[in-house]
Amino acid sequence: MPRRARSAPASKRQSWRRRVSPTASPPKSPEPAAPAPAERPREERERRSIVQAALYRDGRRVSSPSSLAETFRQLRDDPAGMAWIGLHRATDAELRALAEEFDLHELAVEDALEAHQRPKLERYGETLFVVLRAARYLDAQEEVDFGELHVFVGRDFVITVRHGAAPDLSAVRRRMEADPELLALGPEAVLYAILDAVVDGYAPVVAGVQIDIDEIETEVFGGDPAVSRRIYELSREMVEFQRATRPLVGMLHGLMAGFAKYGTDEELQRYLRDVADHVTHISERVDGFRQALADILTVNATLVTQEQNAEMRALAEAGFEQNEEIKKISAWAAILFAPTLVGTIYGMNFQNMPELHWGLGYPFAITLMGVVCASLYVIFKRRDWL
Numbered sequence: 066m067p068r069r070a071r072s073a074p075a076s077k078r079q080s081w082r083r084r085v086s087p088t089a090s091p092p093k094s095p096e097p098a099a100p101a102p103a104e105r106p107r108e109e110r111e112r113r114s115i116v117q118a119a120l121y122r123d124g125r126r127v128s129s130p131s132s133l134a135e136t137f138r139q140l141r142d143d144p145a146g147m148a149w150i151g152l153h154r155a156t157d158a159e160l161r162a163l164a165e166e167f168d169l170h171e172l173a174v175e176d177a178l179e180a181h182q183r184p185k186l187e188r189y190g191e192t193l194f195v196v197l198r199a200a201r202y203l204d205a206q207e208e209v210d211f212g213e214l215h216v217f218v219g220r221d222f223v224i225t226v227r228h229g230a231a232p233d234l235s236a237v238r239r240r241m242e243a244d245p246e247l248l249a250l251g252p253e254a255v256l257y258a259i260l261d262a263v264v265d266g267y268a269p270v271v272a273g274v275q276i277d278i279d280e281i282e283t284e285v286f287g288g289d290p291a292v293s294r295r296i297y298e299l300s301r302e303m304v305e306f307q308r309a310t311r312p313l314v315g316m317l318h319g320l321m322a323g324f325a326k327y328g329t330d331e332e333l334q335r336y337l338r339d340v341a342d343h344v345t346h347i348s349e350r351v352d353g354f355r356q357a358l359a360d361i362l363t364v365n366a367t368l369v370t371q372e373q374n375a376e377m378r379a380l381a382e383a384g385f386e387q388n389e390e391i392k393k394i395s396a397w398a399a400i401l402f403a404p405t406l407v408g409t410i411y412g413m414n415f416q417n418m419p420e421l422h423w424g425l426g427y428p429f430a431i432t433l434m435g436v437v438c439a440s441l442y443v444i445f446k447r448r449d450w451l
């Protein structure tokens with residue numbers, strides 16, 4: 066039986082090779098002794114992209130190839146072996162080589178190159194393609210950092226293409242190598258371990274977000290003016306977190322639905338069900354966080370509105386008091402203006418004023434002043450100006 070099936074039509078594979086092949090390199094130097102200029106940079110890029118490659122047999126590591134070509138050669142020589150290749154931000158050339166060796170589907174390779182994919186699980190023949198969104202909580206910045214992981218799972222190989230810092234697949238590899246019985250179950254066991262690591266990585270994020278929400282509630286009722294921005298930023302992170310976790314529920318249920326069809330080991334089935342339970346719990350917590358943040362934002366808006374209303378009311382009361390004082394001043398000014406007006410008229414030095422030679426002129430002027438002032442006082446008093 067051949068080690069892996071190569072069922073893709075020749076025309077399709079040739080079209081794929083033409084489309085993903087890199088642009089033609091410049092001609093080599095005419096000096097025969099000089100090394101090919103593209104060799105060393107390509108090897109250096111490959112070493113930087115390949116985090117680790119290893120060959121396993123019966124759950125134990127048998128070799129650690131230093132390049133993809135060596136990995137391919139050793140896997141061909143060992144039909145009972147399993148290759149586990151870890152890449153970080155793989156180049157087009159590396160994915161092209163992997164696609165040709167393991168018959169990876171064109172669409173899956175495109176997704177792995179471009180990244181920024183939603184979490185999903187797709188099956189292309191005998192190869193399973195999984196996209197995961199890992200997350201980690203950064204304590205210093207108090208924010209959630211998201212990474213992306215693409216996993217190709219075949220009969221005798223597992224390929225991981227990581228975009229971002231999370232998750233730490235070296236810890237997954239150490240865990241699996243410490244448990245040869247689990248690793249001996251093959252590529253599906255490695256996929257389980259990766260899924261479990263990604264889901265376990267959500268727990269510190271949930272704890273960190275819960276602390277942030279508690280702090281935000283304190284800041285809201287403490288009247289911190291900058292809390293609205295923090296609520297908005299955390300809400301955006303929860304939207305991303307929800308996009309990372311919610312599809313996992315359906316993905317794992319899809320895997321569980323294929324247990325009987327693909328003959329998944331019973332112990333591995335239990336492990337995957339446990340991961341599905343954890344994902345469901347995390348997804349429900351994230352949904353709760355989004356609702357809590359929406360409620361907090363509403364409460365904060367209400368408190369801000371109440372504070373603004375209180376300030377407007379205080380300004381209105383101050384304006385009312387000021388108007389009362391102005392009315393009192395205006396009323397007394399009018400009362401004092403009346404005798405001034407009478408006194409000014411009778412103080413004019415005209416020769417023919419009738420009251421100048423009248424014996425009752427002075428008492429009349431004083432009486433007139435008193436009557437006008439008293440009348441104005443009564444009028445202003447009735448209008449509550451005094």
